[in-house]
Amino acid sequence: MNSFKVKSIIKRTFIVLSVAAVGIQFFHPAKNNDATIGANHISKMYTVPANVDVILQKACYDCHSNYTKYPWYNNIQPVNWWLNDHIVEAKDELNFSEFGTYKLLRQSKKLKKSAKEIEEGEMPLSSYTLIHRDAILTPEEKQAVIGWLNALSQEIYAKVTPAEIEEDRKRQEERKKQREQQGK
Numbered sequence: 635m636n637s638f639k640v641k642s643i644i645k646r647t648f649i650v651l652s653v654a655a656v657g658i659q660f661f662h663p664a665k666n667n668d669a670t671i672g673a674n675h676i677s678k679m680y681t682v683p684a685n686v687d688v689i690l691q692k693a694c695y696d697c698h699s700n701y702t703k704y705p706w707y708n709n710i711q712p713v714n715w716w717l718n719d720h721i722v723e724a725k726d727e728l729n730f731s732e733f734g735t736y737k738l739l740r741q742s743k744k745l746k747k748s749a750k751e752i753e754e755g756e757m758p759l760s761s762y763t764l765i766h767r768d769a770i771l772t773p774e775e776k777q778a779v780i781g782w783l784n785a786l787s788q789e790i791y792a793k794v795t796p797a798e799i800e801e802d803r804k805r806q807e808e809r810k811k812q813r814e815q816q817g818k
């Protein structure tokens with residue numbers, strides 16, 4: 635191939651990529667921006683002390699609620715897709731805006747898991763705290779939010795009926811069996 639051809643291929647590739655980079659800017663998934671605090675929001679179901687509420691808002695709600703405070707660079711693709719994927723996945727696991735729709739046992743478990751994730755430094759995600767520096771929790775903030783999460787988890791667990799616990803145990807067993815069968 636002579637150098638003229640190579641140059642022309644590079645040029646054409648560059649043009650195609652540029653057009654694609656501009657093109658994808660027009661494709662945005664729906665925003666996660668429902669700011670209404672409905673009856674199923676955790677803060678409507680249970681008492682969230684003001685200091686804990688501040689922590690949840692700055693460290694969790696951008697991913698685990700129906701309302702995200704988007705950063706300016708969300709307007710640039712593919713950042714927006716990447717953020718959206720995180721939000722969809724996070725809400726699927728735990729959505730504080732829809733907390734009241736969960737069964738009591740699930741509520742209790744999610745709160746306990748939240749405390750554990752914070753304790754182990756898994757949540758908030760490090761890719762998030764990299765930019766949202768104020769979401770890095772101080773030891774005092776961690777203690778406050780973990781204490782509250784565990785206490786509420788226990789309070790809710792006390793209301794779970796034995797039938798629900800039994801049903802959950804069976805479901806877990808069933809899942810374990812399925813996994814074992816798939817593993818074979």
Ligand code: HEC
Pocket residue numbers: 690693694695696697698720721723724727728744747748749751752757758759761762
């Ligand atoms: C940047 C987005 C983001 C932030 C901020 C964030 N999370 Fe998450 N969280 C996720 C994603 C994504 C998942 C699912 C994948 C995973 O487990 O890593 C998840 C999973 C979880 C789970 C696991 C649920 C389960 O049942 O397995 C818990 C609990 C949790 N997050 C709690 C929290 C709490 C509490 C905070 C605030 C202190 C928080 N997260 C902040 C994105 C986030």
